[in-house]
Amino acid sequence: MKRLVIKIGTSTLTMGTKSISRGKIEDIARQLVELQQQGVQVVLVSSGAVATARQFITIDGWAEEGDLPSKQALSAIGQPKLMQIFSEVFRDFGLKIAQCLLTYRDFQEGESRTNTLNTLNELMKHGYIPIINENDTVAVEELILGDNDKLSALVATLLDTDQLLIASDIDGIYNKNPHLHADAALIESVTDLHQVASFIEERDNGLGTGGMTSKISAVRICFSQRIPVMLVNGSRPSFIIHSLEGKIPCTRFEPVVAV
Ligand SMILES: Nc1ncnc2c1ncn2[C@@H]1O[C@H](COP(=O)(O)OP(=O)(O)O)[C@@H](O)[C@H]1O
């Protein structure tokens, strides 16, 4: 594999708490060093701006506000602080990072798409890891949907990547929501998205709210360009390397290639 897009959600970065986990960012950095040594180019799509702001801002009422302008403002406050944490931790591992804030519009045919592609390619050519988030000041799609899953799929297709890896708070897709049914069984391999659509049963976890629905939509976008997707549990140590090596349970979405 030469190119890998990895989507890290708020629940992974916070390990389910209210603060960004430096330990988890170290875990990610350690794995990216290993991937770079194997010649893999990595792009991160990372959420966590709003959560980072909530960790630092104590203005009365604000941190708890759920309305869109408050979330946009929190994202603008938290994004540079989040990048500072990435920057400090990744520097200790010798990793070079860059920030790209994008919207869905930047992926439509035209100048923005070309500019985005050129920037990402140039960064990777020079060994920089692009860290992408939605530009929440000018677009609110992902703030409304509550995830960056679609954004990560758009990045994966733009870059014609070999694989998209989505880190979630769960090992993969089950035949029913395991938070609601103790006997739910993990589906390890999916080739037909119609087969799994009926397995989705959402519940709001209060952190990322995109749920399994947005993950399956992201897989659908990737399948349109025959890009495989792995859905893995970001709270597991070494979740990137171990899922790629088949050492931990996860769901692999493999597009069927016509013969
Ligand atoms: N069939 C299913 N299998 C697994 N998870 C499911 C299923 N249906 C709904 N879900 C929900 O999807 C959630 C994962 O998505 P999400 O809440 O967006 O987490 P994250 O932001 O960590 O990616 C699970 O915690 C679970 O509540």
Ligand SMILES: N[C@@H](CCC(=O)OP(=O)(O)O)C(=O)O
């Ligand atoms: N772009 C915003 C929100 C995106 C978001 O909530 O995504 P996720 O944590 O993956 O469900 C942020 O960085 O906080």
